[in-house]
Amino acid sequence: MRLDLFDLQLVLNIVETGSLTKGAERSAISLQACSERIKKLEQRYAVSLFTRHASGVKLTLAGQTLTEHAQQMLKQGRQLEQAMAPFAAGLNSNMVLWCNSSAQSEYLPQLLPQYLMQNPNVQIELKEAESNEIIAAIEQGTAQLGLISGFFKSSRLQTLEFADDPLVLICPQTHALAGHAPIQLAQTLAYPFVGLMQYHSLQQSIETQARLLGCSIQYRLRLPNFAAIAQVVANGVGIAIMPKRAALRLQALYAFHFVDLTGDWANRKLLLTARSFDGLALAYQHFSQFLIAQHHTLQRN
Incomplete structure (x- = not known):
């Protein structure tokens, strides 16, 4: 019974x-x-x-x-x-995920379709921002969940590792740096760069590192995305810095060489962050669990 x-x-x-x-x-x-x-x-x-x-x-x-x-x-x-x-009742859940430019362009396009297909009543808005801006927004309560560079720290937030996200230098195949071993940012600043538009958070981070070295970056051209940058670099216009994941993806389309960069700022990780994961609304908790569960999948790709 x-x-x-x-x-x-x-x-x-x-x-x-x-x-x-x-x-x-x-x-x-x-x-x-x-x-x-x-x-x-x-x-x-x-x-x-x-x-x-x-x-x-x-x-x-x-x-x-x-x-x-x-x-x-x-x-x-x-x-x-x-x-x-x-x-x-099919009640909709509307979530906002704050993320830096690398997460937005290289990781989330692969993951979000899977999540949205599994959860048809969910809507997700991506808001790109610099990692320190994301931290400030979550600390102030204007944001709930974010993907940030592990280079940035906050004692007031919880973090979970999402993915390795190192930066590399890309250059024309005949460039003087093409056969170089892993190099420091300081060794690249004498050459002209191709960069993202000024509003991109990754470019702001690179420029911050250059200023800490007492240098400024010489730009020959600024473009809106990594694909455009890769094409221009392959044509010999200059060098550029982008996530290694993007470089590997674009190398199948454009003929350029990439060199690993040294330093903690370049060998970064992407972290998922919130004030308290247990304190998030149920929809955000479910989404967070999905993102973290993809860590091993992302490392294999």
């Missing part, structure tokens, strides 16, 4: 009315059906739930124990129904 919430509610109705007959009426079943259900419950647990007397029924000690658990289980059942109702 399976435990039926209807039977538990029947027991409570009998307790509240003090009568099998009235309990059956409240449950909208016949007295015979009521008696049979109570008998099966008693047989299941090998106990007597009620004692009969002239004015009705009273609970036995076993019946009192069952009643206490029945109240808890019925309450949990109502809570479960409330929790499931939004999904049954």
Whole structure:
């Protein structure tokens, strides 16, 4: 016999009315059906739930124990129904994921279609920003979830590792740096660069590193995306810095060479961050779990 919430509610109705007959009426079943259900419950647990007397029924000690658990289980059942109702109704979940330019262009286009197909009532807005801007927004409560460079730290936020995201130098195949071993940024700054537009967070990060070295980057051209940069670099216009993942993808299309960069700022990781992952709304928690679960998949690609 399976435990039926209807039977538990029947027991409570009998307790509240003090009568099998009235309990059956409240449950909208016949007295015979009521008696049979109570008998099966008693047989299941090998106990007597009620004692009969002239004015009705009273609970036995076993019946009192069952009643206490029945109240808890019925309450949990109502809570479960409330929790499931939004999904049954197809209620939409709108989320905003803040991310740096590398996450937006190289990782999320691969992952988000899978998530959105699995969750048809979800809408996700991507908001690109510099990692330190994302941290500030989450600390201030204007953002919930972000993907940032591991180079940036905040003691007020929680982080989970999302992906390795090193930066490399790309250059024409005949360039003086083409056969170079891994190099430091300082060794590249004497050459003209091709860069992203000024508003791109990655380019701002590279320029910040150059200023820390007391230098400025000489740009021959600024372009809106990594594909355009790779094409121009392959044609010999200058050198550029981009995520290694983007360089590997674009090297199949354009003839350029890439060189690993040294330094913590270049050998970065992408981190998923929030003020408290356990404190996120359920939709954000589910999305966060999906993103982190993709870590090993991303490392293989």
